[in-house]
Amino acid sequence: MARPPRLSGNLPAEATSFIGRRRELADVRSKLTEARLVCLVGPGGVGKTRLAIRMAAGLGRAFPGGAWLVELADVRDPARVGDAVTAALDLRDQAAAGPPAHLLSYLRDKKLLLVVDNCEHLLDATARLVTEILRAAPGVRVLATSREPLSAPGEHVVPVPPLELPHADVPLARVRQNEAVMLFAERAAAGSGAFELTAANQAAVVDLCRRLDGLPLAIELAAVRTRVLTAEQILDRLTDRFSLLTGGGRAALPRHQTLRTTIDWSHDLLAADEQTLLRRLCVFAGRFTLEDIEAVCASGDVLDLLASLVGKSLVLKEDVKGTACYHLHETIREYARLRLREAGEEDFVERRCAGYYESTCRRSAAEVRHRTGR
Numbered sequence: 001m002a003r004p005p006r007l008s009g010n011l012p013a014e015a016t017s018f019i020g021r022r023r024e025l026a027d028v029r030s031k032l033t034e035a036r037l038v039c040l041v042g043p044g045g046v047g048k049t050r051l052a053i054r055m056a057a058g059l060g061r062a063f064p065g066g067a068w069l070v071e072l073a074d075v076r077d078p079a080r081v082g083d084a085v086t087a088a089l090d091l092r093d094q095a096a097a098g099p100p101a102h103l104l105s106y107l108r109d110k111k112l113l114l115v116v117d118n119c120e121h122l123l124d125a126t127a128r129l130v131t132e133i134l135r136a137a138p139g140v141r142v143l144a145t146s147r148e149p150l151s152a153p154g155e156h157v158v159p160v161p162p163l164e165l166p167h168a169d170v171p172l173a174r175v176r177q178n179e180a181v182m183l184f185a186e187r188a189a190a191g192s193g194a195f196e197l198t199a200a201n202q203a204a205v206v207d208l209c210r211r212l213d214g215l216p217l218a219i220e221l222a223a224v225r226t227r228v229l230t231a232e233q234i235l236d237r238l239t240d241r242f243s244l245l246t247g248g249g250r251a252a253l254p255r256h257q258t259l260r261t262t263i264d265w266s267h268d269l270l271a272a273d274e275q276t277l278l279r280r281l282c283v284f285a286g287r288f289t290l291e292d293i294e295a296v297c298a299s300g301d302v303l304d305l306l307a308s309l310v311g312k313s314l315v316l317k318e319d320v321k322g323t324a325c326y327h328l329h330e331t332i333r334e335y336a337r338l339r340l341r342e343a344g345e346e347d348f349v350e351r352r353c354a355g356y357y358e359s360t361c362r363r364s365a366a367e368v369r370h371r372t373g374r
Contacts, residue, residue, distance in 0.1 A: 009066030010088060011057055011115070017186060018054050020163060020179030021047070028055050028158055032141060035156040036134050039119075039144040042160035043313040043329070044262040045217030048145040049117050051160060056115045056143060065112030065139070073118040078125035085114070085129065100129070104136040111139035119146040120312075121269055127152040147266055148312045159313075162214035162329075166206045172199050180209040180219060187223035188231075195226045204231040211238055213329040218259055221245035241334060263335045266314060277305045278314060279343060282336035283353045287318075287325040295356045296349065 028051070031038045040048045056067040070088040075081060082100045091106060114133070119126045127150040130142050134154065144150060149157050166178040175181055176197060184205055188195035197205060208231060212218040222245060225234050237244045245259040267275060280297035281288070293302055306326070309315040315326050328336065340346055 008064075009056075009060060009112075010068050010090075011053055011060075012069065014050075014053070016190070018050065019183045019186065021051055021054070024051055024158070024160060025055060025058070028143070029059070031156045031158055032059065032143065035154060036140070037130060037142045037144070037150075037152060037155045039146055039149050039155055039157050040160050041146055041149055041157050041313060043162075043215070043332070044147060044266050045215050045259070046160050046162055046313075047216040048160050050216075052115050052117065052143050052145050056113055059113060063111055063113045063141075065110040067113040067115060070114060070116045071118065072116065072122055072126065075122060078122050081122055081125045081129050085116075085133075088114075100132065104132060107133055107137035107140055109139070110137060112141075114140060114142045116142060116144040119144050119150060120148060120266075123148070123150055126150060147269075163209075163216060163219070165210050165214050168203065168206050168210075172197070172202055175202055175206060178209075180214045181205055183216060184209055184219050184223050187220050188226040191224050192226040195223075201231045204235050208235045208238070211235070211330060212241075213331050215329070215331060217262060218245055218331060221259055241331065242338070259331065260335070263332065266312065267335070267339070270309075270312070274305055274308055274312075275339070276343075277302060278309055278332075279336045279339040280345065280349050281309075281315065281326075281328060282333045282340055283349050284327070285333075287320065287327050289323060289325055292356070293326075296353045 028038060028040070032055075040052055042048050053069065056069070060067050068088050070085050072081065072084055075084050082103060086103050089103075089106070091102065116126060116130065123146070126144070130144070130150065131152050133140055134142065149155060163180040163183065164178065166175055166181050176185070181197065185195065185197045208222060209219060212222060218241075222234050225244065229237070234244070242258070242260040246257070267278070270278065277293070277298055281293070283296060284292065290303065290306065293306060298305070306315065310317050310326070314332055315328060317324055317326055319325070337346075340349060
């Protein structure tokens with residue numbers, strides 16, 4: 001019996017509407033025209049997978065061999081990454097020669113797009129295999145998603161930021177055009193069947209999206225709660241966001257069913273000294289510098305640890321008047337505080353913080369008196 005014709009891809013159909021991301025889609029499309037390996041990087045729950053699938057679906061016609069999704073979320077053994085790619089391409093019954101050799105032979109003359117999703121726990125193995133594929137198959141392009149770059153040759157990194165935060169005190173019509181608000185309103189209407197964004201709840205929805213850092217997963221989990229709570233009540237309960245935001249769909253990945261499990265996944269991939277630094281950083285309510293970290297959170301050389309946390313999308317960097325400053329999203333900061341409490345380090349870190357800023361203020365006051373002669 002003849003085998004049925006091969007599929008031209010395996011991308012899943014979208015179950016919910018895709019909202020916004022025009023800038024990111026244009027950036028990824030541009031990168032894929034000049035690079036064969038593009039990696040979407042961002043924190044958990046920011047929407048990397050959704051963006052990659054939407055991008056791949058839009059580019060389908062450019063790849064005669066189709067667009068293929070390789071899901072690595074459930075792969076634990078680095079030696080099985082090649083098997084995951086082979087299975088995604090529906091080559092399992094032809095892999096007697098060994099997955100890598102057969103896979104490279106099959107791809108050699110193909111023109112297709114591989115979407116390799118959730119690479120962060122298998123970085124080395126994924127980078128090695130992707131490098132082999134790109135060397136052997138000049139018609140293949142790879143779009144990867146990860147919480148940190150693969151660091152593979154020729155990789156172009158596209159950071160995926162949270163949704164743009166809405167502004168307060170603007171007309172309702174403008175608020176409705178904000179992507180974070182659009183996501184909340186649409187998912188709330190779908191989940192509750194009765195939600196509507198109005199002038200009465202506008203302020204609460206805006207504040208809610210801002211306090212959730214524009215993170216799509218957190219916004220969607222909050223929207224589910226409109227089945228039993230108003231937007232104002234959800235906002236009031238955000239002081240315990242990790243207990244509140246637990247209503248992910250049954251079909252979602254286990255780590256995407258609650259806000260806490262999403263961040264747990266990233267935290268558990270950290271080395272012990274990275275975990276220590278992350279939880280201690282919660283003591284800073286706003287921006288902080290490397291000098292602040294060295295004085296309050298750790299002794300010795302913490303630059304490499306900080307660089308790793310920035311690379312893993314857990315700490316954000318910004319340049320302020322020629323100085324590199326850092327901050328945590330509110331969600332990550334609250335998570336870090338929970339971890340600090342669990343580690344029994346709250347008093348220790350807070351004493352160090354208070355002592356450091358007291359000495360800094362005294363030193364500044366002395367310098368002012370010296371300059372003014374008072």
